[in-house]
Amino acid sequence: MLKDAHDLIPRECDACPIRHRAVCARCDAQELEQLDQIKYYRSFEAGRTLIWAGDRMDFVGSVVSGIAMLTQTLEDGRTQMVGLLLPSDFVGRPGREKAAYNVVAVSDVVMCCFRKQPFExxxxxxxxxxxxxxxxxxxELDAAREWMLLLGRKTAREKIASFLAILGRRNAVLNMSKAAGQVxxxxxxxxEAMADYLGLTLETVSRQISALKRDQVIHLEGKRHVTVPDFDRLLEEAGDDSDGGMLA
Amino acid sequence: MLKDAHDLIPRECDACPIRHRAVCARCDAQELEQLDQIKYYRSFEAGRTLIWAGDRMDFVGSVVSGIAMLTQTLEDGRTQMVGLLLPSDFVGRPGREKAAYNVVAVSDVVMCCFRKQPFExxxxxxxxxxxxxxxxxxxELDAAREWMLLLGRKTAREKIASFLAILGRRNAVLNMSKAAGQVxxxxxxxxEAMADYLGLTLETVSRQISALKRDQVIHLEGKRHVTVPDFDRLLEEAGDDSDGGMLA
DNA sequence: GCGAAGCCTTGATGCAGATCAACTCGACCG
DNA sequence: CGGTCGAGTTGATCTGCATCAAGGCTTCGC
Known part of the structure; x- marks a missing residue:
């Protein structure tokens, strides 16, 4: 399954897909050289837990490809996602001994790791x-605060709509958004992972997605492929302050 | 009411109560000198909104004394607190034009403001x-992530207990904690502000505080003065992962 | 081709917390 | 000293989401 993971590992930083968005974005050639001395790549398959909360950390690093999530749990198993890591996002905290959160690969993941001490x-x-x-x-702090508003004050339907809007916005930027408003x-x-993101149960997530489909806010092909015919409509459903959306 | 606010304004950085915890903590004498050129103090009375989300910001700064909160609202008025600012906490984001959140003084507040452009x-x-x-x-990001777990997955009782534990922990550190576990x-x-912090209604906050009192987890004198006879008991009620609490 | 496992959907029911409403208490003010 | 106003408490009722339960669809291994 991971047999071709090494194809995804850049040979050098110039060829790296996250070169201009990761921690190293501002580094010059000489600094990259230095980083190169202390870095190594690791691959993880979907579902694997890369790091357990409380583990001793001997590296920090960047997600090169794939998606991972940060989670916290209470003793009785209730789980809350507290971070969604996309390519270029940073993992770990310089100066900290032990991991504070679980890091779980959602898809296959490649990381560019830096040995912690030299990095510091x-x-x-x-x-x-x-x-x-x-x-x-x-x-990330801004994103966390938006997320807090969602968790604390939005209804299940608004939560789902907000989450879809976040994904849609991201893809609209990348894919140069299809014709007029269609995303x-x-x-x-x-x-289940969506439920952990949104502070809901998986049943409620399923029901609300069905409801948005029924109400024509979205179309679904299969269980994962989403079309949003009218993005403004979706934003209304998300309940956000009308203007705030696009401030980058 | 604010007539003696200027008494709280430090004459010079050496005398400043937050000198060693604020943004300027690592600055040397010469750097403080520079900061001094671009700083000024402002006082606000309890209840005043210092900054409205969307306002143009021409300063950033530190809370010198008092407490303020960051809040976000949905159009229909639902409000979520997304930050609680204590003395030494930083307000504003370098590089950002407009305020992203409302900043409201909870008590009388004194701020040490830096003109934004020179500060950057x-x-x-x-x-x-x-x-x-x-x-x-x-x-702050760590705090936000703890907070997300609270908002997304804890019961009303656990939320209240967690909040009390946060306050108690803070005071235990400052006041060299009273005799054996008593806080x-x-x-x-x-x-109402607690409700906005916790993603609850004020009625639910009131009821759960009453319940914790009834169950002897806390004692109350008046409406604001709290005694925690057994702090571990409170932590249990908060539902946190047993160990995690004390990692600084 | 069949069974098992993972992911998802849908239905029935229960309950925690929201909502609506009445009342207490203390501070302040003319 | 009576009136008002803000903060807090408590009760009655309602409801959105959790919980419990059953079944469908797809993928994978044998």
Whole structure:
């Protein structure tokens, strides 16, 4: 299943798909050289837990390809997703000994790992890395705060619509959005993972997706392929403050 | 009411109560000098909204004294708190034009404001500021993720207990915790603000506090003064993973 | 081709927390 | 000192989502 994972591993940073969005985005050729000394690639197959909360961490790194999630659980098993990691997202916290969250591969994942101690040393001397990491962390904090509004105050239907809007927005940017307002994408998560993202049960997720389909807000082919005929309609359903959506 | 606010404004950074925890924590004397050129103090009375989401921001800054909250709202008025700002916490985002959240003074607040443009320029040249801001932002992100678990997966009782535990832990650190496990503090928020923090209604907050009192998990004098006779008991009620609590 | 397992959907029922409403208490003010 | 206003409590009722349960569809291994 992972037999061709090494095809996805860039030979050098110039060829790296996340070169200009990851922690290393601001680094110059010489700094990349240094990073190269302390990095290595790892591949994980879908479903595998890369890191358990509480584990000792000896690396930090970037997601190169695939999707992973950060989760927390209570003793009785209730699970909440607290981060969704896409290519270029950063994993781990410089200066921290132990992992604070579980990291689980949603799809097959390739990571570019940096040995932790050398990376921390390098951060001290190379402002470019810390600067970029600050930007990325601030973005994540903003995302976390949107997410808190969703978890604390939205109805199940609004939660689903919001989640679809997030995915749709992302794909609209990448795919240069199809004709007038029509947006198409695949759900990267199972119903259960969506439930953990949204603070719902998988049954409620399923029901609300069915309801949005019934009400023509979305169309579904199979269980994962979504078409949004009218994106503004979807945004209304998401209940967000009308304007706020597009501020980058 | 604010007549003596200027008494709370430090004359110089050395005398500043948040000198060693705020963004400026790592700055040396010369850097403080520079910051001094671009800073000014502002006072706000309890209840005032310091900043409206969408407002143009021409400063960033630190809370010197008092408590403020970040909130987001949906059009129909549902409100979620997304940040609780204590002395030394940072307000605003370098590089961002417009405020993303409302900032509301919970108590009287004094802020140390930096003019935004000069502050950003200084960040470019002074790694100490960016480094400290990164640390603080990472801490906030961790807090946000704990908060997401609370919002998404905890029951009303667990939410209240968790919130009390957070307050109690903070005060235990400051006040060198009273005799054996006993913790005492005042609630800084109204029932309504607590509800906005926890994603509940104020009625539910009130009922659950009453329930915890009835069950002897806490004692109340008046409506705000809380005594926790057995802190471990409170942590159990909070439902957290047993160990996780004390990792700083 | 058949059984098992994973993912998903749908139905029936129950309950935690929202909503609506009445009331208490203390602070402030003319 | 009576009136008002904001904060908090408590009760009655309603409802959205969780829970429990059954069954469908697809994929995979034998």
């Amino acid at each position: 040393n390098m951060m001290e001397k190379t402002p470019h890395i810390g600067q970029r990491l600050l930007e990325m962390t601030l973005d 198409v994408f695949d759900l990267p998560l199972t119903r | 320029n200084m960040m470019e040249k002074t790694p100490h500021i960016g480094q400290r801001l990164l640390e603080m932002t990472l801490d 005492v503090f005042d609630l800084p928020l109204t029932r």
